[in-house]
Amino acid sequence: MGIEQGEVWPKFLFHWQQSISAMFMPVIATDAGGCAEVVDDLRYMVPVRDADALAAKMAQIAAMTLAERETLGEINRWRVARFDLESICDRWEKIYAEKEGDIQR
Numbered sequence: 001m002g003i004e005q006g007e008v009w010p011k012f013l014f015h016w017q018q019s020i021s022a023m024f025m026p027v028i029a030t031d032a033g034g035c036a037e038v039v040d041d042l043r044y045m046v047p048v049r050d051a052d053a054l055a056a057k058m059a060q061i062a063a064m065t066l067a068e069r070e071t072l073g074e075i076n077r078w079r080v081a082r083f084d085l086e087s088i089c090d091r092w093e094k095i096y097a098e099k100e101g102d103i104q105r
Helices: 009-023 035-039 051-062 066-081 085-104
Strands: none
16 A cells, blocks of 8 residues: 555645645645645646656746745645644534534424
8 A cells, every 4th residue: 555545644644734834835746645635736736656747846946936936835835724633623523513403403
């Protein structure tokens, strides 16, 4: 079982999110294990195991101005923040509260 399908992936994703959020970094991700949903910008997705595509995307970001990279990093921070543990728990609590209200009616 690969990491994109393994049980370590969710834990890695939470740690990754915290690091990216703290650093306001641009994100390049492979299209595996839910990354597309997190990154939410197909311009910065590369196929799994495609080193040439990854290198090209890295060169594209390196060619950006500092302001462009910072803007992209800030956008990514807010996209990724949807997947932090607190946000996920808040959404589940809301779902349970709504369902509990439906049952009591």
